[in-house]
Amino acid sequence: MLSTARSAQQAQHADDVPEGTSVPEAAQGTAVPRPRRAAGGGDDLGEVDVVVVGAGLAGLTAARRLTGAGLSVAVLEAEPHPGGRHATAVTDGFRLDRVGRLLTLSAEELRALPGLDGVVPRPFAPGVLIHSDGRYARWGAPHPRARRGAFTVARALASAPRHPAASLDQARLGASLVRLAATPTQRLLARPERTAREALSGRLPARTVQTVLRPLLAALLADPDLAVSSRRADLALRAFARGRVSVPEGGSGALPERLAAALPPGTLRTGVRVTRVSAARVVTAEHGTVGCRAVLLATGARSAAELLPGLRVPAYHPVTVLHHTAPAAPTADPALLLESDPGGPVAHTAVMSAVDPTRAPDGRPLITSTVLGTPPDDTERRVRKHLAALYGTSTDEWELLALHHTRDAVLATPPAHDPCRSVRLLAGLYVCGDHRAAGTLRSTLASGERAARAVLADLGLRPAAPEEAEEEAAA
Numbered sequence: 001m002l003s004t005a006r007s008a009q010q011a012q013h014a015d016d017v018p019e020g021t022s023v024p025e026a027a028q029g030t031a032v033p034r035p036r037r038a039a040g041g042g043d044d045l046g047e048v049d050v051v052v053v054g055a056g057l058a059g060l061t062a063a064r065r066l067t068g069a070g071l072s073v074a075v076l077e078a079e080p081h082p083g084g085r086h087a088t089a090v091t092d093g094f095r096l097d098r099v100g101r102l103l104t105l106s107a108e109e110l111r112a113l114p115g116l117d118g119v120v121p122r123p124f125a126p127g128v129l130i131h132s133d134g135r136y137a138r139w140g141a142p143h144p145r146a147r148r149g150a151f152t153v154a155r156a157l158a159s160a161p162r163h164p165a166a167s168l169d170q171a172r173l174g175a176s177l178v179r180l181a182a183t184p185t186q187r188l189l190a191r192p193e194r195t196a197r198e199a200l201s202g203r204l205p206a207r208t209v210q211t212v213l214r215p216l217l218a219a220l221l222a223d224p225d226l227a228v229s230s231r232r233a234d235l236a237l238r239a240f241a242r243g244r245v246s247v248p249e250g251g252s253g254a255l256p257e258r259l260a261a262a263l264p265p266g267t268l269r270t271g272v273r274v275t276r277v278s279a280a281r282v283v284t285a286e287h288g289t290v291g292c293r294a295v296l297l298a299t300g301a302r303s304a305a306e307l308l309p310g311l312r313v314p315a316y317h318p319v320t321v322l323h324h325t326a327p328a329a330p331t332a333d334p335a336l337l338l339e340s341d342p343g344g345p346v347a348h349t350a351v352m353s354a355v356d357p358t359r360a361p362d363g364r365p366l367i368t369s370t371v372l373g374t375p376p377d378d379t380e381r382r383v384r385k386h387l388a389a390l391y392g393t394s395t396d397e398w399e400l401l402a403l404h405h406t407r408d409a410v411l412a413t414p415p416a417h418d419p420c421r422s423v424r425l426l427a428g429l430y431v432c433g434d435h436r437a438a439g440t441l442r443s444t445l446a447s448g449e450r451a452a453r454a455v456l457a458d459l460g461l462r463p464a465a466p467e468e469a470e471e472e473a474a475a
């Protein structure tokens with residue numbers, strides 16, 4: 001049963017409760033109905049215990065936890081498939097990511113995330129290949145005779161035979177990354193927080209920051225201006241130093257697909273756009289109304305603010321991803337190639353079929369390239385020209401498979417970003433997603449877990465607990 005004390009509680013973060021939000025029946029003290037039958041087929045979505053709006057990573061994680069607790073749940077997703085920003089489209093047998101974020105978790109860390117065991121990370125070649133002043137340099141690849149082990153990328157930088165012009169810079173960067181690789185998360189999070197630009201320029205020569213760290217952090221955090229929090233930058237650089245930059249086998253969609261597949265049949269309803277929410281009812285565009293005991297908004301920040309005007313929409317970095325195939329792969333090297341020279345438009349690119357052959361059919365090449373910020377008008381033509389220069393080959397015969405522009409692709413996490421924003425608006429109404437989290441994959445998933453736990457507590461199915469300011473939520 002819902003505890004009276006809990007239901008009478010005021011919203012924990014009144015500033016975040018949209019004006020005019022209707023207080024749910026449960027919060028007004030009316031009897032809590034018995035668990036409801038699961039949503040049925042046809043256009044009648046029936047009644048359920050909890051409606052989760054949005055089948056991205058956060059909503060699916062919350063749904064997994066709620067169904068695991070025995071509640072009937074309807075996950076309503078506007079698109080024809082789950083996954084949100086991290087859905088992977090299949091075109092002519094190619095698996096094409098929409099945003100294509102890089103993974104910075106080890107296989108063990110990935111396995112430990114709820115519902116994601118079985119997702120396989122496909123690493124890039126160790127280190128990164130950086131294009132600068134028309135030349136290429138591989139940073140952080142271990143010497144062929146070096147012993148394997150932890151922190152190989154950082155040690156490689158510290159001990160590699162050096163280009164005379166860059167030897168001191170390379171040694172200082174290597175030493176800095178070796179130290180970072182060994183620093184525990186809590187120590188990193190306790191450091192003073194500034195922009196990454198300020199923090200890095202205090203530690204390393206401007207040339208190293210500009211030619212190596214800026215393009216590397218742009219690839220990892222989608223923030224080429226280094227305005228991101230120095231703590232987020234340190235965590236990302238530590239993952240790089242530990243040799244953990246990879247992509248999920250089969251595309252980013254492997255993560256939401258795994259979470260969706262584990263839900264009880266009938267829980268996920270795709271092609272259902274929600275147009276109005278209150279704590280006891282959800283109205284859809286074409287499928288009527290769903291009655292419920294709690295609503296969890298997991299739609300991404302902008303859509304959440306459309307459904308509940310007053311919710312704050314934080315800043316995001318836009319990302320444009322282009323997928324090409326070619327008569328022949330421009331290289332067999334599974335390297336992450338970073339552009340350090342200004343002018344763009346490509347920030348980073350890889351022969352993705354060399355990194356993860358499962359993304360392309362019949363051994364065909366797949367080249368995936370990323371443009372950060374607002375893309376130019378003639379994006380495809382300029383990207384094709386830039387790729388010709390980067391790979392040193394003609395791209396005239398290359399075929400564009402897809403171009404995806406996502407305006408709110410990656411949460412901006414400047415200094416003083418709150419890593420653990422409240423997920424409980426009031427009893428019966430909850431919100432989760434990357435905008436409630438720290439700017440990491442783990443914290444986005446944790447926001448779904450936190451929201452599900454808050455629902456369970458308000459429904460009396462688990463002891464009420466303060467919203468966990470979990471360590472992992474920040475990391």
Ligand SMILES: Cc1cc2nc3c(=O)[nH]c(=O)nc-3n(C[C@H](O)[C@H](O)[C@H](O)COP(=O)(O)OP(=O)(O)OC[C@H]3O[C@@H](n4cnc5c(N)ncnc54)[C@H](O)[C@@H]3O)c2cc1C
Pocket residue numbers: 053054055056057058059076077078079082083084085086101102103104220247248252253255272273274275298299300303409410411432433434435438439440441444
């Ligand atoms: C490989 C990988 C690496 C990642 N690395 C990071 C990282 O380093 N840092 C980080 O912060 N995050 C990372 N992420 C997570 C990612 O960047 C996003 O934070 C996350 O995908 C956002 O998920 P979400 O569920 O909040 O929102 P979304 O993915 O946007 O899902 C929202 C869903 O709601 C649906 N929807 C919207 N409006 C409605 C409506 N009215 N009715 C019904 N449905 C609606 C949308 O169609 C969408 O499916 C990573 C993800 C992957 C796969």
